[in-house]
Amino acid sequence: MPPSRQANLDHTLLALADPTRRAILQRLSRGEARVTDLAQPFAISLNSVSKHIRVLERARLVRRRRSGREHLLTFDPKPLADAAAWMESQRALWTGRLEALDALLSAEDRAAKRGPRRRGRPR
Amino acid sequence: MPPSRQANLDHTLLALADPTRRAILQRLSRGEARVTDLAQPFAISLNSVSKHIRVLERARLVRRRRSGREHLLTFDPKPLADAAAWMESQRALWTGRLEALDALLSAEDRAAKRGPRRRGRPR
Numbered sequence: 001m002p003p004s005r006q007a008n009l010d011h012t013l014l015a016l017a018d019p020t021r022r023a024i025l026q027r028l029s030r031g032e033a034r035v036t037d038l039a040q041p042f043a044i045s046l047n048s049v050s051k052h053i054r055v056l057e058r059a060r061l062v063r064r065r066r067s068g069r070e071h072l073l074t075f076d077p078k079p080l081a082d083a084a085a086w087m088e089s090q091r092a093l094w095t096g097r098l099e100a101l102d103a104l105l106s107a108e109d110r111a112a113k114r115g116p117r118r119r120g121r122p123r
Numbered sequence: 124m125p126p127s128r129q130a131n132l133d134h135t136l137l138a139l140a141d142p143t144r145r146a147i148l149q150r151l152s153r154g155e156a157r158v159t160d161l162a163q164p165f166a167i168s169l170n171s172v173s174k175h176i177r178v179l180e181r182a183r184l185v186r187r188r189r190s191g192r193e194h195l196l197t198f199d200p201k202p203l204a205d206a207a208a209w210m211e212s213q214r215a216l217w218t219g220r221l222e223a224l225d226a227l228l229s230a231e232d233r234a235a236k237r238g239p240r241r242r243g244r245p246r
Contacts, residue, residue, distance in 0.1 A: 006142045013140035016210075019129045029217035031224050077218040084210040087139070091207045094152035095200045101154050 008060075012083040015059035020044070021052050025061060028075035035071050131183075135206040138182035143167070144175050148184060151198035158194050 001009070015021055024038055039049040053073065056062035063074050124132075138144055147161055162172040176196065179185035186197050 010140050010142065013136045017133050017136035017140060019133065022213075025217065026213075029220045075217065075221065077214065077221060080210070080214050080217070084207070084214045087203070087207040087210055090145075090149075091200065091203050094148065094198065094203070097152045098198065098200060 011059040012079045015055050032072050032074050134182040135202045138178050155197050
């Protein structure tokens with residue numbers, strides 16, 4: 001994986017590794033919102049919400065636009081789709097390797113249990 | 124999502140959000156390894172590798188067993204499978220909501236463009 005994609009993946013996974021940030025994305029998936037709208041349901045300070053939003057912006061999961069004095073936030077699903085695709089491909093690859101390894105070890109165990117009588121026999 | 128599953132997801136995503144930890148898992152997907160085997164290809168200190176391994180153990184992606192004086196590490200794919208399933212379900216759900224919202228806004232735009240002539244007409 002090229003370094004820029006590695007870094008994008010780092011930012012996306014780190015951004016998603018927090019329940020408040022996941023809840024913010026869930027809210028934004030229902031439509032654009034102001035920073036102050038987002039702070040209200042979480043019972044945390046505006047400053048704390050702003051920090052979470054910056055982590056989400058760095059991961060490009062959230063975009064900010066200005067309308068007069070308001071900052072409006074939208075959810076961009078692209079990095080989530082990229083991370084989900086990466087995770088599924090690694091899950092399939094890594095789990096497949098483990099299963100192949102288990103099968104190999106089981107086959108060796110069975111061969112060993114057949115005993116020394118057949119040891120020299122070609123397979 | 125219950126708090127314990129939230130915490131598991133936090134640990135899994137955080138553990139995966141680092142290229143060295145992903146490389147360690149990739150190596151372990153090829154079979155059991157000792158901590159010293161893992162440190163070698165990464166050109167980082169044994170202490171630094173140990174810290175990464177502890178993060179992976181907390182996420183239950185890596186299990187440790189002792190064989191005499193050796194610590195042997197194996198990869199457990201279960202938390203990766205859980206996180207991949209969560210990520211895919213949220214991607215589908217959140218992206219679906221955004222698309223439904225876009226469709227709704229486009230329909231409203233078209234209705235508005237039809238002009239005031241039809242405004243009073245029941246829909």
